[in-house]
Amino acid sequence: xxxxxxxxxxxxxxxxxxxxxxxxxxxxxxxxxxxxxxxxxxxxxxxxxxxxxxxxxxxxxxxxxxxxxxxxxxxxxxxxxxxxxxxxxxxxxxxxxxxxxxxxxxxxxxxxxxxxxxxxxxxxxxxxxxxxxxxxxxxxxxxxxxxxxxxxxxxxxxxxxxxxxxxxxxxxxxxxxxxxxxxxxxxxxxxxxxxxxxxxxxxxxxxxxxxxxxxxxxxxxxxxxxxxxxxxxxxxxxxxxxxxxxxxxxxxxxxxxxxxxxxxxxxxxxxxxxxxxxxxxxxxxxxxxxxxxxxxxxxxxxxxxxxxxxxxxxxxxxxxxxxxxxxxxxxxxxxxxxxxxxxxxxxxxxxxxxxxxxxxxxxxxxxxxxxxxxxxxxxxxxxxx
Numbered sequence: 001x002x003x004x005x006x007x008x009x010x011x012x013x014x015x016x017x018x019x020x021x022x023x024x025x026x027x028x029x030x031x032x033x034x035x036x037x038x039x040x041x042x043x044x045x046x047x048x049x050x051x052x053x054x055x056x057x058x059x060x061x062x063x064x065x066x067x068x069x070x071x072x073x074x075x076x077x078x079x080x081x082x083x084x085x086x087x088x089x090x091x092x093x094x095x096x097x098x099x100x101x102x103x104x105x106x107x108x109x110x111x112x113x114x115x116x117x118x119x120x121x122x123x124x125x126x127x128x129x130x131x132x133x134x135x136x137x138x139x140x141x142x143x144x145x146x147x148x149x150x151x152x153x154x155x156x157x158x159x160x161x162x163x164x165x166x167x168x169x170x171x172x173x174x175x176x177x178x179x180x181x182x183x184x185x186x187x188x189x190x191x192x193x194x195x196x197x198x199x200x201x202x203x204x205x206x207x208x209x210x211x212x213x214x215x216x217x218x219x220x221x222x223x224x225x226x227x228x229x230x231x232x233x234x235x236x237x238x239x240x241x242x243x244x245x246x247x248x249x250x251x252x253x254x255x256x257x258x259x260x261x262x263x264x265x266x267x268x269x270x271x272x273x274x275x276x277x278x279x280x281x282x283x284x285x286x287x288x289x290x291x292x293x294x295x296x297x298x299x300x301x302x303x304x305x306x307x308x309x310x311x312x313x314x315x316x317x318x319x320x321x322x323x324x325x326x327x328x329x330x331x332x333x334x335x336x337x338x339x340x341x342x343x344x345x346x347x348x349x350x351x352x353x354x355x356x357x358x359x360x361x362x363x364x365x366x367x368x369x370x371x372x373x374x375x376x377x378x379x380x381x382x383x384x385x
Contacts, residue, residue, distance in 0.1 A: 002385075003330075003331055004296055004335050004381055004382060004385040005382065005384070006192055006334070006338065007014075007377070007378050007381045007382065008336065008378070008382055009336075010342065010347075010378065011027050011061070011064070011065075011330035011375070011378040011379075011382075012042075012062065012065065013347065013350065014346075014347025014348070014364075015347060015371055015374065015375060015378065016061060016065075016070070016341065017347065017372050018347045018348045019054065019057065019058075020073065020075075022034070022040070022365065023073070023076060024042065024098075025076075026078060027098060027099065027100065028048075028078070028080045028083065028100065029046055029051055029054075029076075030054055030077070031044065031246070031365070032044045032045065032046050032047055032050050032051075032365060032367060033045070033363060033365055033366055034348075034363060034364040034365035034366075035364065036350070036351070036359070036360075036361050036362060036363060038345060038364065039286045040345060040365075041297070042098060043097075043098045044098065044366075045096075045097065045098075045103050045104075045367060046080075046095060046096045046097065046103070046177060047095045047366075047367025047368070048081075048084040048092050048093055048094060048095055048096070048111055048114075048115070049094075049110070049367060049368070049370075050367050050368070050369075050370050051077060051080050051081055051084060051091075052081065052111075052114040052115045052117065052118040052322060053114060053371065053372035054077045054298065054370060054371065055077035055078055055081055055118040055119075055121070055122055056117055056118040056121045056122075057116075057121045057370070057371040057372060057375040058070050058071070058074035058076075058077055058125075058370065059071075059074045059121035059124070059125035060125070060127070060375065060376070060379045061073075061101060061120055061375065061379075062074060062125050063124070063125050064378075064379050064383075065385065067341065071125060071126065074122055074125060074126065077118075077122075077127070078122055078126075081115065081118065081119075083096065083100050084096060084115075085110065085134075086158065087317055088159055089107075089159050089160065089337055089379070090137075091107045091112055091138070091141055091142050091160075092107070092111050092112055092115045092138070092146070093105050093106070093107070093111075093158075094106040094107075094108060094111060094167070095367060100290070105147075105157070105158035106155055106156070106157070106158070106163070106167065106218065106246070107155075107156045107157065107158060107160060108154065108155050108156070108167055108181075109142060109146040109152055109155075109156075109181050109185065110145065110152055110154075110167075110168055110169070110180065110184055110185075111155055112138050112141065112142050112188075112223055113142070113181070113184045113185040113187070113188035114184060114188065114373040115135075115188075115191075116135045116139060116142075116188035116191070116192050117127035117187055117188040117191050117192075118133065119131040119132065119134050119135035119138070119185070120135050120188070120192045120194070120195040120196075120371065121191060121195075123135065123195050124194075124195050130136045132192075132196055134162060135192050135195070135196075136192070136196065136198065136201075137199075139189065139192060139200075139204075139293075140202060142185065143200075143204065145160045147203070150177070150230060150231065150232065150237065151177060151215070151232070151352070152181055152182055152185055152339060153176075153177070154167075154168055154175065154177065154181055155167060155168070159320075163187050165178070168180055168181055168360050169227065169342065170227075171226075171227070171238055171353050172236070173227045173235040173236050173296060174179065174229060175227035175228060175229075175235060176229045176230040176372075177199060177227075177229070177230065177232065178227055179216050179225065179226050179227075179228075179240075179243060179247075180226070180243060182211060182212065182216065183243065183246070183247055183250065183251075184232050186208045186209070186250070186251065186254055187250055188210075189201050189204055189205050189208070190205060190253060190257050191253045192267050193257060193258075194257050203255055204257065205258060205354065206258075206263070208254075209227070209251065209254065209255075209263065209267055212224075212247075212251065212267070213258050213266070213267060213270065215232045216246075217240065217270050218234075218254075219270070219290070219300065222273045222274065222276070222277040222284060223244055223274065223275075223277060223357040224240070224243060224244055224247060224274070225237045226238045226243070229244075229287065236294070236295075237294065237295045237296070238250075238293070238294050238295075239281070239292060239293040239294075240291075240292045241278050241282035241289065241290055241291060241292055241293065242289075242291060242292065242303065242305065242306035242309055244274040244275075244277070244278050244312075245274065245275060245278045245282075245289070245306075245309050245310050245312075245313035246309035246312075246313065247271065247274060248271045248274040248275040248278075248313045248316065249271075249275075249309075249312050249316035249317075249380075250270050251267065251271055251311045252268060252314060252316055252320065254339040255267060255268060255278055264322045264371055265283075265334065267295075268320065272317055272321065272355055273322060275313050275314065275316070275317040276317070276352070277327065278313070279314065279317075279325070279326070281298075282298075282310075283310065283314075283329055283332075284331075284355075285328075285329070285332050286332055286335070286336065287303065287336060287355065288302040288307055288310075288333070288340070288341075288353075288355075289306055289307055289310040289333065290302075290306075290355075291306055299354070299358075300354075300355040301352050301355070302306065302336075302341070302353040302354070302355065303351070303371070304341060304349045304350060304351050304352060304353050304369070305372075305373035305374075306376070307333060307336065307337050308337070308373040308374050308376070308377040309373060309376055309377075310329075310333050311330050311333035311334055311337065311381075312330075312376075312377055312380050312381075314326045314327070314329040314333065315327070315330040315380075315384060316328060316331035316384075319384065337349075340353060340357055341353065343364065346364065348364050348365070349364075349374055350362075350364070351363060351364065351369055
């Protein structure tokens with residue numbers, strides 16, 4: 001079979017049945033913890049980002065396959081999302097308990113963006129107006145509550161007061177702004193603009209791409225900086241290979257949706273430079289894609305989502321340049337994922353492996369481990385090829 005045929009089979013044979021098996025009809029939503037030993041915890045914390053990503057996955061899977069049963073799954077995930085919305089202060093909580101009570105009331109910009117992404121996808125899949133209206137209201141909330149004159153903020157309390165950003169800070173720093181949050185606000189807004197054609201959303205996407213170009217992109221190192229203070233000073237020498245290769249195609253998708261030739265001519269070269277630089281520094285033919293490089297030291301861990309994004313980033317770079325080296329790398333990434341990352345016991349992906357191929361003892365499902373990156377890889381390969 002071709003790569004496209006194998007990936008379509010993986011979607012329908014593995015990923016869709018696995019996530020269907022986690023549906024919780026008694027309490028709503030989906031069981032949100034499965035260990036590497038495949039033992040589930042029905043009482044595990046119900047992450048709102050996880051539920052948004054599940055809603056997005058079912059919406060996309062329905063549009064790819066036309067299977068009406070998957071729209072029913074999307075309806076189920078949409079109902080669960082209603083309980084994650086704060087009826088008093090607005091916005092989406094960080095997480096709930098399995099019984100539907102609030103576990104973590106944090107309002108994070110990243111989380112609001114994923115709800116927009118999911119609601120936009122569900123609106124397009126279902127043809128319903130209400131999800132798009134909710135997405136537009138969350139957009140207005142982000143613009144009012146989650147940004148200042150310098151750009152997008154990170155973490156807020158339940159009533160929208162500033163708080164420290166532990167949730168999106170790593171590597172020993174506490175970030176006032178992050179590349180990752182901006183990236184996924186862009187992703188959510190792109191889906192919302194595609195679904196609604198709202199001109200305010202379009203204008204916000206222009207501003208985001210300007211920030212990417214002028215604040216986040218490092219032209220000398222051909223990479224994005226990752227963690228910043230409030231004034232956009234970078235906090236650490238860190239090259240996030242996974243986020244760079246993800247941005248290389250995700251921002252290119254935004255350019256396609258906007259359809260502005262002058263903007264594309266300005267931004268696409270730096271996106272292709274990201275793909276080229278990560279191909280040189282992070283990719284090993286036949287053996288996957290490294291995670292990051294901090295202060296010159298490469299972390300060679302093969303993280304699940306990074307493998308998926310590498311495939312898509314290389315595929316996009318091949319489609320935009322015609323250079324065979326990128327297609328070869330994309331095909332090599334799929335072979336690595338197929339042979340090493342997909343867990344043959346359940347069809348989902350291992351969370352991480354060592355460079356030598358040993359599976360690390362990390363959950364198969366948890367608030368950050370979801371059918372988003374690997375599901376999106378399937379959808380995009382099917383769409384593009």
